[in-house]
Amino acid sequence: MSGDGTTLLVTGARVLTPGGEWPRGWIAVEGRRIAAMGQGRPPERHRAGADVLDAGGLVVLPGFIDLHVHGAVGVDVLDADPDGLRRMARHYAGHGVTAWLPTTMTAAGRDLERALEAVGEVLGPVDRGATVLGAHLEGPYLNPARHGAQDRSLIRVAERAEATRLLDSGIVRLLALAPEVEGNRWLIAEAVARGVTVSAGHTDATYDQALRAVADGVRHVTHAFNAMRPLGHREPGMLGAALTVPELACELVADNVHVHPAAMRLLLQAKGADGVVLVTDAVRATGLPDGAYQVGDQPAIHMDGAIRLADGTLAGSVLTLDRALHNLQSATGRPLAELWAATSRNAARAIGVDDAKGSLEPGKDADLVLLDPELRVVATVAEGVLVHGGGGRLRRATPTQAATHSGRPPPR
Numbered sequence: 001m002s003g004d005g006t007t008l009l010v011t012g013a014r015v016l017t018p019g020g021e022w023p024r025g026w027i028a029v030e031g032r033r034i035a036a037m038g039q040g041r042p043p044e045r046h047r048a049g050a051d052v053l054d055a056g057g058l059v060v061l062p063g064f065i066d067l068h069v070h071g072a073v074g075v076d077v078l079d080a081d082p083d084g085l086r087r088m089a090r091h092y093a094g095h096g097v098t099a100w101l102p103t104t105m106t107a108a109g110r111d112l113e114r115a116l117e118a119v120g121e122v123l124g125p126v127d128r129g130a131t132v133l134g135a136h137l138e139g140p141y142l143n144p145a146r147h148g149a150q151d152r153s154l155i156r157v158a159e160r161a162e163a164t165r166l167l168d169s170g171i172v173r174l175l176a177l178a179p180e181v182e183g184n185r186w187l188i189a190e191a192v193a194r195g196v197t198v199s200a201g202h203t204d205a206t207y208d209q210a211l212r213a214v215a216d217g218v219r220h221v222t223h224a225f226n227a228m229r230p231l232g233h234r235e236p237g238m239l240g241a242a243l244t245v246p247e248l249a250c251e252l253v254a255d256n257v258h259v260h261p262a263a264m265r266l267l268l269q270a271k272g273a274d275g276v277v278l279v280t281d282a283v284r285a286t287g288l289p290d291g292a293y294q295v296g297d298q299p300a301i302h303m304d305g306a307i308r309l310a311d312g313t314l315a316g317s318v319l320t321l322d323r324a325l326h327n328l329q330s331a332t333g334r335p336l337a338e339l340w341a342a343t344s345r346n347a348a349r350a351i352g353v354d355d356a357k358g359s360l361e362p363g364k365d366a367d368l369v370l371l372d373p374e375l376r377v378v379a380t381v382a383e384g385v386l387v388h389g390g391g392g393r394l395r396r397a398t399p400t401q402a403a404t405h406s407g408r409p410p411p412r
């Protein structure tokens with residue numbers, strides 16, 4: 001049914017576009033892409049043959065993109081299980097995510113390779129789930145001084161044969177490493193040359209080392225504030241660079257546990273809404289009840305909206321991106337018209353897929369999330385397909401309409 005007229009028509013929504021906010025607008029989807037959009041009532045020609053999704057009272061944003069997420073619903077990316085990855089993709093779609101990067105953490109080389117193979121198997125759209133855009137390698141080339149919940153004993157300097165093998169998978173889009181480690185510098189250049197975005201993460205870099213990292217090609221910062229030196233007024237460190245160097249986009253885990261709301265405000269004021277990339281850093285326990293879980297090989301307790309190792313170290317989050325947006329808005333008091341990019345466009349830009357994703361514009365992928373006024377997800381559309389919710393608001397195209405539209409009987 002694609003390539004031949006509107007397949008899905010979203011009507012009556014408040015629409016957040018790069019050019020501003022439309023109080024009442026429509027979006028016509030054709031196949032996997034946005035064919036047209038406008039304000040007021042949609043032209044009749046877009047109704048014929050289309051499923052109509054009534055979005056009255058809802059706001060439509062570009063589908064969320066999560067660049068940093070390790071697990072959910074009992075699955076971890078390092079399980080290297082394609083079916084598990086699909087279950088994760090469905091869980092995220094329920095929270096408004098339309099595209100994501102399965103993210104590994106520090107592990108042995110063969111375990112990372114197996115995880116990348118599994119990601120390679122599910123690359124692309126997922127049935128009733130969020131599209132897999134590639135993989136994010138968080139580690140193993142980190143700084144043990146800032147290991148956080150990463151397995152310190154497996155953190156290592158980038159060795160050429162191993163790191164090249166991982167990049168040769170061809171699916172790595174984001175690589176988080178400690179750029180101040182001298183033996184990792186070659187890998188920054190190598191990754192950038194291959195079109196992989198390099199992020200500074202689990203880093204103990206000084207401010208000067210951070211500037212050198214930017215000169216080396218680092219453009220992204222892994223969970224700003226976390227797993228790096230705190231901001232010092234004499235030694236601002238990576239965080240000081242993240243806050244002040246425009247080339248660096250900053251991930252933020254906005255769960256009110258990783259970062260205090262005042263620090264979120266500081267980040268937004270320093271970077272502007274275009275410099276902040278909301279991520280979840282979510283782990284296996286996400287979407288499951290409180291209790292005891294594993295993060296990597298380490299036991300962890302999920303309680304009160306956080307997950308921690310026995311010593312209290314945060315071991316990733318149990319956050320979802322809809323909640324993260326809600327928290328960022330509460331912390332900053334800024335309007336959605338300003339903040340929406342932090343859940344989509346900034347991430348798309350960070351990994352260079354903004355030609356197709358990350359904003360509501362004709363010609364781009366029809367990745368949409370419909371939210372109620374409390375920012376709860378009502379429906380998610382990934383690449384033109386309703387992958388979550390919306391049932392009660394959907395009027396399916398009738399065969400008659402389809403026939404009228406195409407001028408011939410509908411296909412059987």
Ligand SMILES: [Zn+2]
Pocket residue numbers: 068070103105138281316
């Ligand atoms: Zn992580």
